Amino acid sequence: MSPSAAPSPAPNPVEISAATTAEDIVAIADGAPVSLSPASREDVGRMKEAADRIGAAHATYGRSTGVGANRTTTVSEADDAAAEHGRLLVRSHATDAGTPLPHRAVRAMAATRLAQLAQARSGIDPAVPDALVAALNADALPEIGRYGSIGTGDLAALSALALALAGERPTSAPLVVPPIRWGADSALPFLSSSALTVARGVLASDELRRLDRASRVLYALAIVAFEGSVEAFSPAAAAAISAPGVDEVAAEVRALLRGHDARAARIQDPYGLRVHPITQAALVTAMVRLDAQLGRLVTAAQENPMFDAAAGTVTHHGGFYQAQLAGDLDAASLAIARAATNAHARLRLANEPGYTGLRPFLAEGPAGASGLMMLEYTAAAALAEIRAAASPASLGTISLSRGTEEDAGFATQGVVQLERAVEGYRVVLSCELLSVARLVAQRGATLPPRLRPLHGALAGLMPEHQDQDLRPPLQAADALLDGLAEVSP
Template sequence: MIVLNGAGTIADVVALAERLDRVAVAPAILAAVTHAHEQADALSSRFATYGRTTGVGANRSTPVLPDDDTYGMRLLRSHAADAGDPLDGRTVRAMLAVRLVQLCVPGSGLDPQILGGLERMLNDDTLPELRHYASIGTGDLAALAGTALTLMGERPATRPLAPMPQWHADSALPFMSSSALTVGRSCLAVAELSRLERASSIIYTLSFLALDGNPSAFSAAAARAAAAPEVDAVAARLRSLFTGAGHPAHIPARIQDPYGLRVYPVAQASVVATLNSIVGQLERTLNTAQENPLFDIDGDQVVHHGAFYQAALSLELDGTTLAMALTAPITHSRIRMLNDPETNGRNPFLASAEDGSSGLMMVEYVAAGAIAEIRAAAQPASVGTLVLSRGMEEDATFASQSALQLERSVAAYRVLLCCELVGAVRLLRQRGLHQHFAGVAGQAMALTADLPWDDRDRDLRGDLAAAEALLDDLGRLVGDADQFS
């Protein structure tokens, strides 16, 4: 049981999204949210409060009458518009988990019973149907409004759900005032990328051993010379993997390797650095009350602000996709080396014979297609802008688009890594090295034992699918790769 106490983590979000655990709000947190709800009611009776005593957006100057009991429901209904394909359950659960974690930090002023409603949705897997198009980056309004309507029975859930009483203005806007869907999607993508990044080091090591690479590229001296964040850590990991492989007969084939082997520590360190940075930003966003308006209970004030403007998150997401676009061609370089007789010492494309067989030729093409997707997704979403609500919102960060682009990049990166893994394993087998390694490299080769052994020209779709299924397990062989799972 995950007991939320005001300090949620990406691991909590992933566990709840994957249905690996149940959730409950700590009694002390529920008491604090209840107190904030009572104080918010008192503050909004003294101060004009956006979305509670006034309209929203361009209607912010229009007062809402104190006896208007229908305003909260009208607000939710009008903001629930979305379109496109339905989101999958895993994504929806991630959003619900993020919103529940966020609401454990008092500040929204909403009814504490809503936290119990989110608990039930997650624990019973009773989900709202949410659709693809709606979010921009200043709040996932439609997704959260639709969730609210589902909690109250106005929209069907995926399973029977006892409806809550209808909400009032004290809870409608506060519940919607969040980027929980964007943050949830980002948490899932970051957790997956973290495993894939570590898997890439193992696959690199297998390629390195197969190609008789020169270990000076990841020496401590080379890492220091890079003068860049996380190169030391990546190089140290590679040294550990190489040394632990226990292959004393390894003799470098070249004085200086091609970039695919030589600059991997530097290029991959950019991914590690951006991952570390985005983890920090996501967990800050998870554990901060960002609702607008914010009820500052200690300060006895209603704060109208723009803290929900996800500029920092958008930049972190864009930076991560850019780092992946930087390192992806280096992976393709190794795939090319594995297929080239000048570097593999075997037939072109690791074919079974020199008779014009194509071998792994098309695997290079698949890898190139994945790189094209990563490059396309790396166009920064944060450079875009749009004016909405009669000029009230004159700039959107498009953080939600940045999250979608990271998802695309991660999916393509999986394909790219499985292409390299298929080639590295084939070359190690052809050289008779597949049973000669210890440590993590030996464990990795054991995991790949079920990959097809037939090197004749045939349909390789199954090989790539089987290799892709191994990537998460490979990633878990390294260090703290399971920190989010």
């Protein structure tokens, strides 16, 4: 039920360079046209020439050898044999399966791989980044199944993209450049990346950041609606918590409530109203770490092997092993689980007459009306999914390719679980928003100046409060969340 992207105007063009950001990847995913900076293209070309010289002088994984458990098998370096080796490598690794990924995720993957190749350490043919630019601008990308990656490189997905650039897989629009002829010089370098996992992490984190901003506005509305105590997010309380991110959350809530001077209904509120700055700060801290790692990986040259033109060397390594990313993804999912639990607590409070002074479930109409009773169930179902997704993916392990990769990283599973957690969190917040909107209306609460522009939108979610099909107003609440994220404190 949730949108995957916030509404936005036509995106501006994005130039890919060494300074590409996660925000650029989101813009390209949403349809922004791209170009490769002239300096980056020149660097890629120079590195290709250097890699050819270095590869001719040194045994090089994937160029002069097979891959995985075939790494000890020498491959002929004759032109025809090298070309055939590259083509077969791409074809054999294109084993994606399952439900197709959203097209937006495929665009983000292609953009991420382009940004990584722009760092010019792979020795790839410059025709490849040129083809990626053309494919993105023509929106000529393949359908890619969601299975095939385990956190040590998105080989299956990138092979599918490589086959599309070679004209061997259908694309969403016609290719406008000659098909790529995958030789040994470019096949493995193109596949040697976690671009899909990174891209999906970028998109999930972008939506999570919007939901975090929306949750702060929603919490401020809840304080007004429940006549909650402002002491829980006072400067003194924030200082006492002694945890990163609390000052930021508490200060933003205070700013949103500036001008709110209603007396608190209780000397001390339940946890749902009292500990939000703590749970939300834990989420903020997790997002800061995750965003920092994703930002590094968007422009990371992690191809194995990688070349150094100045030193004339080729380095074989395991830098593509995404242990840090897996841990950061897990931390974000765990933080969502705690924040969503706190949101569900406020939802339950809204159904209790002891905290609202109103009828059970904020019902109107005949005795026994159910009102918003079922919002608890819907939110609880989403919360159950969030908690299941919070089981650490980074604890997983498996041995592959005859033991060559004896401990896969499972960052890809971590990003799948984060996507599930973000989707569930959106549902929980939508349920809370609908409940708080009704509570504000039934109590005739006066919103402080910063929140007052939301009054009409809140009332419009459910103009009538008699028992009704809750799906349409819940969908409207879902759509309003992105608007809440734009409210300035």
